[in-house]
Amino acid sequence: xxxxxxxxxxxxxxxxxxxxxxxxxxxxxxxxxxxxxxxxxxxxxxxxxxxxxxxxxxxxxxxxxxxxxxxxxxxxxxxxxxxxxxxxxxxxxxxxxxxxxxxxxxxxxxxxxxxxxxxxxxxxxxxxxxxxxxxxxxxxxxxxxxxxxxxxxxxxxxxxxxxxxxxxxxxxxxxxxxxxxxxxxxxxxxxxxxxxxxxxxxxxxxxxxxxxxxxxxxxxxxxxxxxxxxxxxxxxxxxxxxxxxxxxxxxxxxxxxxxxxxxxxxxxxxxxxxxxxxxxxxxxxxxxxxxxxxxxxxxxxxxxxxxxxxxxxxxxxxxxxxxxxxxxxxxxxxxxxxxxxxxxxxxxxxxxxxxxxxxxxxxxxxxxxxxxxxxxxxxxxxxxxxxxxxxxxxxxxxxxxxxxxxxxxxxxxxxxxxxxxxxx
Numbered sequence: 001x002x003x004x005x006x007x008x009x010x011x012x013x014x015x016x017x018x019x020x021x022x023x024x025x026x027x028x029x030x031x032x033x034x035x036x037x038x039x040x041x042x043x044x045x046x047x048x049x050x051x052x053x054x055x056x057x058x059x060x061x062x063x064x065x066x067x068x069x070x071x072x073x074x075x076x077x078x079x080x081x082x083x084x085x086x087x088x089x090x091x092x093x094x095x096x097x098x099x100x101x102x103x104x105x106x107x108x109x110x111x112x113x114x115x116x117x118x119x120x121x122x123x124x125x126x127x128x129x130x131x132x133x134x135x136x137x138x139x140x141x142x143x144x145x146x147x148x149x150x151x152x153x154x155x156x157x158x159x160x161x162x163x164x165x166x167x168x169x170x171x172x173x174x175x176x177x178x179x180x181x182x183x184x185x186x187x188x189x190x191x192x193x194x195x196x197x198x199x200x201x202x203x204x205x206x207x208x209x210x211x212x213x214x215x216x217x218x219x220x221x222x223x224x225x226x227x228x229x230x231x232x233x234x235x236x237x238x239x240x241x242x243x244x245x246x247x248x249x250x251x252x253x254x255x256x257x258x259x260x261x262x263x264x265x266x267x268x269x270x271x272x273x274x275x276x277x278x279x280x281x282x283x284x285x286x287x288x289x290x291x292x293x294x295x296x297x298x299x300x301x302x303x304x305x306x307x308x309x310x311x312x313x314x315x316x317x318x319x320x321x322x323x324x325x326x327x328x329x330x331x332x333x334x335x336x337x338x339x340x341x342x343x344x345x346x347x348x349x350x351x352x353x354x355x356x357x358x359x360x361x362x363x364x365x366x367x368x369x370x371x372x373x374x375x376x377x378x379x380x381x382x383x384x385x386x387x388x389x390x391x392x393x394x395x396x397x398x399x400x401x402x403x404x405x406x407x408x409x410x411x412x413x414x415x416x417x418x419x420x421x422x423x424x
Contacts, residue, residue, distance in 0.1 A: 348377030
């Protein structure tokens with residue numbers, strides 16, 4: 001087991017993050033995982049490409065989740081779970097990769113024993129109730145921010161001084177919601193009790209972050225009446241027309257809260273393991289301690305909570321800017337995009353649009369900075385926020401602008417712009 005709070009991204013530069021993403025950009029599946037081509041063949045063979053799923057097809061969604069989790073560098077069993085996370089359908093959708101009569105042993109033979117176990121549990125837990133009602137809705141934004149600060153100090157004291165205080169408010173709350181021995185939930189079909197370890201709950205929170213980030217856009221906001229941006233699924237407008245305007249969705253505040261919750265669970269686990277280690281106990285059964293809780297880079301490594309109102313303002317500022325004609329003689333578009341990035345600094349698309357504004361004005365140094373920052377953010381997410389364009393499309397456009405900014409060159413004619421394409 002590695003350090004729970006370690007992140008593989010902290011010291012990486014843009015080129016190394018791009019190198020990790022390049023096999024996905026080039027569809028070099030076998031270099032990502034030698035088993036991935038056969039996994040993809042399985043999904044094709046069962047018709048996953050033919051099924052509608054939110055903003056694309058079922059296959060696209062499954063593969064996107066795989067990509068996100070792989071880029072976040074979580075354990076392989078979790079990554080494979082992401083690719084097959086609807087093998088038996090789940091609490092959110094009725095789509096199932098395999099026929100209902102398919103045995104678990106068959107799926108196990110295809111994707112591996114540990115991955116199949118995660119897939120099965122992911123499919124049978126009441127995930128909406130578990131993650132939202134039983135966990136997330138017990139915390140206000142202020143709670144999460146305060147507990148993140150307290151927990152960071154607690155981990156430091158535990159590791160450096162051997163000081164452990166189970167009565168700290170943040171620890172008592174985590175322990176009350178998620179005891180060290182795990183929690184029992186009702187199987188969504190049989191209603192039998194299923195024991196889920198605390199670490200596995202954390203894994204499912206992380207997977208839900210990836211799941212939601214890939215598929216949510218403005219249409220779901222209308223569907224669930226998410227005008228306040230809190231994504232509490234309180235409303236229901238089944239007549240909402242798909243796909244709608246295609247605006248970025250108001251999901252980021254909720255996902256930032258999930259990230260904060262994930263960090264708190266990971267920190268409690270780290271303290272728990274450290275205290276037990278000092279007592280000479282190395283391992284406990286049925287706690288899934290072999291699964292490392294890797295901290296992804298989003299939301300400043302899951303240390304920040306995005307205010308719901310700020311995300312709305314940021315989205316609307318971005319939308320007003322990106323839907324303009326691009327003429328920015330009075331710097332109005334520039335100001336809109338700067339303010340959007342200040343209110344929501346966790347997405348890259350506003351920065352890439354701002355990079356083009358600067359390129360149009362021949363402000364190459366500023367364009368280079370914004371293109372690099374925006375590109376890094378989108379690479380770290382592994383999915384796009386503005387889903388009118390694909391993740392790959394945003395990456396290639398960002399790389400194009402970054403290269404041109406470094407060369408101090410940008411087209412002056414429409415034909416010059418449309419002839420762009422090759423990236424180095």
